[in-house]
Amino acid sequence: MDDDALRAWSVSVRYPGQPEPALADVSLSIGPQALTVALGPSGCGKTTLLNVLAGFVPPSQGRVTLAGAPITGPGADRAVVFQHDALLPWLDVRDNVAFALELQGVGRRERHARAEALLAEVGLAHAARQPVWTLSGGMRQRVGIARALASPSRALLMDEPFGALDAFTREQMQTLLLEVWRHSGRRIFLITHDIEEALFLATELVLMSPGPGRIVERIEPGFSRRWLAGEPVRALKSDPAFIALREHLLDTLARHRQANDKETA
Ligand SMILES: Nc1ncnc2c1ncn2[C@@H]1O[C@H](COP(=O)(O)OP(=O)(O)OP(=O)(O)O)[C@@H](O)[C@H]1O
Ligand SMILES: [Mg+2]
The missing domain is CATH 1.10.8 (Helicase, Ruva Protein; domain 3)
Known part of the structure; x- marks a missing residue:
C-alpha cells in the first residue's frame, strides 16, 4: 500500500433529488508519481469524483484521504485546473x-x-x-x-483541461503536461473523454460508466513514460499496442452503453 497516496475508499455520492447515485463504490489510489486519468462518457461521475478528491463534495458513503489524513474540504495541497479556466x-x-x-x-x-x-x-x-x-x-x-x-500542492486535479482546444494544440498541451509532470514531481488526476489523450497520458487509466457512476476497468498504459524516455508522440499513438488498447476501450464503452440502454428501455 502506498502511504503517501491520495485515496478514495469505496466512495458513493448521491445528490439530493437524483434517482441513482452519481458515484457508487469508487475506490482509487493516486500515488505521488501517478498520472491517473478518468475516462468515460458524459454523466458517468468524472467531475463528481474530482470534486470529492478536491474536497468540494463530501462523499455520502466512504472516505477520501491524502497520505492517510482525512480530506474534509478544499486545501492548498490539492490544486484544481478547471475546464473553463478561472x-x-x-x-x-x-x-x-x-x-x-x-x-x-x-x-x-x-x-x-x-x-x-x-x-x-x-x-x-x-x-x-x-x-x-x-x-x-x-x-x-x-x-x-x-x-x-x-x-x-501535492496533487493537480484537472477537469477536461484541453477539451476546448483544436487537435494540434491539444497534442502540444499533452506533451507540455508530461514535461510539467516530470519537472514538478506532482501527481496528477486528469479527466477526459478523449480516448487517445487518456491512453497517451495515463500511468493508470480508469474507465467509468454511468448509471450509477462507477469504475468498470483499470489499465496501466505506460505510453507517457515511453514519451519521456524519448519516443516520438506520433510513433506512440500509432503503435499497434496503443491501437489495440484504443479499440478495446471503445468496445468496452460500447458494451456498457448497450447494457445501460437495455436497463433503461
Ligand atoms: N450538484 C449536483 N446536483 C445534482 N446532480 C448532480 C450535481 N452534479 C452532478 N450531478 C449529476 O450527477 C451525474 C454525474 O455528473 P458529473 O458532472 O460528475 O458527470 P461527468 O462525468 O463529469 O460528465 P461530463 O462529461 O458531461 O462533464 C449526472 O447525472 C449529473 O446530472
Ligand atoms: Mg464533468
Whole structure:
C-alpha cells in the first residue's frame, strides 16, 4: 500500500433529488508519481469524483484521504485546473499566476520572480505582462497550469483541461503536461473523454460508466513514460499496442452503453 497516496475508499455520492447515485463504490489510489486519468462518457461521475478528491463534495458513503489524513474540504495541497479556466480578467498573466503566492504571503518581488519562472516552464515567458483577454485558449490553459503549480500542492486535479482546444494544440498541451509532470514531481488526476489523450497520458487509466457512476476497468498504459524516455508522440499513438488498447476501450464503452440502454428501455 502506498502511504503517501491520495485515496478514495469505496466512495458513493448521491445528490439530493437524483434517482441513482452519481458515484457508487469508487475506490482509487493516486500515488505521488501517478498520472491517473478518468475516462468515460458524459454523466458517468468524472467531475463528481474530482470534486470529492478536491474536497468540494463530501462523499455520502466512504472516505477520501491524502497520505492517510482525512480530506474534509478544499486545501492548498490539492490544486484544481478547471475546464473553463478561472483566470482573473483584471490581472495580467504574471499576476494571475502570482495570485496564489500572494495568498501565501509571499512578497511582491519574490512572487513576480517565481511567477515568471513558472510561466517559463509552460512556455509563456514572453506573455507575462499581457492582459489575459489577449490570450488564445491554449495559452489560457497554460496560465491555469502555471497558477496551479504556484500553490504548494501535492496533487493537480484537472477537469477536461484541453477539451476546448483544436487537435494540434491539444497534442502540444499533452506533451507540455508530461514535461510539467516530470519537472514538478506532482501527481496528477486528469479527466477526459478523449480516448487517445487518456491512453497517451495515463500511468493508470480508469474507465467509468454511468448509471450509477462507477469504475468498470483499470489499465496501466505506460505510453507517457515511453514519451519521456524519448519516443516520438506520433510513433506512440500509432503503435499497434496503443491501437489495440484504443479499440478495446471503445468496445468496452460500447458494451456498457448497450447494457445501460437495455436497463433503461
Ligand atoms: N450538484 C449536483 N446536483 C445534482 N446532480 C448532480 C450535481 N452534479 C452532478 N450531478 C449529476 O450527477 C451525474 C454525474 O455528473 P458529473 O458532472 O460528475 O458527470 P461527468 O462525468 O463529469 O460528465 P461530463 O462529461 O458531461 O462533464 C449526472 O447525472 C449529473 O446530472
Ligand atoms: Mg464533468
